[in-house]
Amino acid sequence: MGVKEIISGYMGKTINGLFAGINADFFEGITEIRVRSAKPLIIVRDRREYFLNKNGGFEYSISKRYIVTQTDIQDALALMSDYSLYAFEEELRGGYITLAGGHRVGVTGKAVIEGGQVRALKNISGFNIRVSHEIKGCADTLICKLALPHLYNTMIISPPGCGKTTLLRDVIRQLSDGMPGRFDGVTVAVADERSEIAGCFRGVPQNDVGIRTDVLDGCPKAAGMSMLLRAMSPKVIAVDELSGKRDAAAVEEIVNAGICLICTIHGADMDEIRKKNALSDILYIFKRFVVLSGPGRINVYDERGTPV
Numbered sequence: 149m150g151v152k153e154i155i156s157g158y159m160g161k162t163i164n165g166l167f168a169g170i171n172a173d174f175f176e177g178i179t180e181i182r183v184r185s186a187k188p189l190i191i192v193r194d195r196r197e198y199f200l201n202k203n204g205g206f207e208y209s210i211s212k213r214y215i216v217t218q219t220d221i222q223d224a225l226a227l228m229s230d231y232s233l234y235a236f237e238e239e240l241r242g243g244y245i246t247l248a249g250g251h252r253v254g255v256t257g258k259a260v261i262e263g264g265q266v267r268a269l270k271n272i273s274g275f276n277i278r279v280s281h282e283i284k285g286c287a288d289t290l291i292c293k294l295a296l297p298h299l300y301n302t303m304i305i306s307p308p309g310c311g312k313t314t315l316l317r318d319v320i321r322q323l324s325d326g327m328p329g330r331f332d333g334v335t336v337a338v339a340d341e342r343s344e345i346a347g348c349f350r351g352v353p354q355n356d357v358g359i360r361t362d363v364l365d366g367c368p369k370a371a372g373m374s375m376l377l378r379a380m381s382p383k384v385i386a387v388d389e390l391s392g393k394r395d396a397a398a399v400e401e402i403v404n405a406g407i408c409l410i411c412t413i414h415g416a417d418m419d420e421i422r423k424k425n426a427l428s429d430i431l432y433i434f435k436r437f438v439v440l441s442g443p444g445r446i447n448v449y450d451e452r453g454t455p456v
Contacts, residue, residue: 151175151279154249160223163189166214169204179281184274185221188213195309218273225272228253239366240269242342250280250347250354280347282355286311286444287318293448293456294436295323295331299384299408301433305415306440312412313344313388315440317355319410320345320386324358336361337382339372345388370394377402386410396430403433416441418453 152175156167166189167175180192188210191198200214201207207214228245229236239245243266245253257272294302302319306312326333340346340363346353348365357363362380364372369387373395376385385402387395390411402409415421418437422428436456437449448456 149249151178151249151251154247154251155181155277155279158224158227158247160220160227162217163220163224166200166202166204178279180279181277182274183216183221183224183276185216185218187216187274189216216274221272221274224275225255237268241266242366243269244342246343246347246349247277248349248354250343250349252278252280252343252347254278280344280355281314282317283311283314284318284321284356286315287322290438290446290448291319291322291327292330294319294410294438295327299323299334300436301403301408302410302436302438303390303421303431303434304410304412304438304440305417305421306412307416308414310440310442311444312440315438315446316386316388316410316412317345317357320361320384321356321358323384323410324360333358333360334383335381336384336386337376337380338363339367339369339376339385339387340365341367341369341372341388345386368394370398373398373402377405377407382407384408384410388412389414390427393426396427399430399433409433418449 150172152172156164159167178191178193182190188199199207201212202214225233228247236245240255243254247253254276255269255272256274257269259266260268260270294300304312304316320336320338324333324336336358338345338357338361343365346357346363347355348363351365353363364376373385373387376382385407390413399409413421417439422431435451439447450456
């Protein structure tokens with residue numbers, strides 16, 4: 149099922165009608181769909197914003213852009229939650245819902261706080277669909293540098309929006325499946341706190357993360373890494389967006405147990421990562437650093453900063 153068919157199935161009658169005239173191939177390149185009450189509907193593709201008019205055509209005139217209504221939002225949320233937002237309460241506490249196909253919907257509204265924690269979200273006034281894209285083979289140029297002659301603890305460094313999660317997903321898939329004639333596949337465990345790596349929908353990964361991969365979905369990273377270490381006997385544990393002292397402590401536990409770690413972190417380069425106090429003490433663990441400076445622009449370094 150294509151992206152257009154999946155996303156349209158979660159929209160109410162009006163927005164679905166606007167999408168009807170958009171070419172399915174155009175949809176395949178969409179990265180975000182932003183829907184805000186009383187604001188224009190915005191489609192993001194190739195880092196460019198597109199607006200729609202009331203007839204579903206692309207529009208540049210401010211006065212003719214389609215303005216989202218609260219009814220549009222309520223209709224879409226009813227479909228996304230299968231008419232039971234209560235059933236999605238746990239996900240909504242984190243500010244998102246995961247759809248079939250692994251597409252993630254971030255939501256905004258009124259946060260209900262209890263004991264300093266977000267108990268629920270109500271009066272939802274907008275959402276952003278982050279369209280999941282698998283790019284199989286995007287790790288081809290670097291996978292052997294991470295897996296040969298043995299598995300290396302690896303940190304993928306990237307500013308937001310440069311494809312680090314997409315790259316991590318393909319690294320996981322290739323390590324899990326193996327590469328005939330080069331290296332055997334290994335058991336990989338994924339702590340997927342925000343459902344972005346495997347894109348689980350009702351517990352089932354929607355993205356291809358390999359035949360030997362186990363996914364713990366929706367669990368905080370630090371707790372998830374520890375649970376996977378004890379329960380799943382992995383050779384590799386993978387996690388997205390490492391941050392904070394708890395994550396750092398879990399990383400040390402994993403590595404001390406002899407398990408390889410593959411992770412990502414926000415940053416421009418290795419120098420910036422060294423300045424992150426919570427993680428600076430564990431950088432010695434990593435023997436490979438993959439730095440993304442933009443889509444397709446990838447460099448690999450060893451622990452000394454020497455290109456590999």
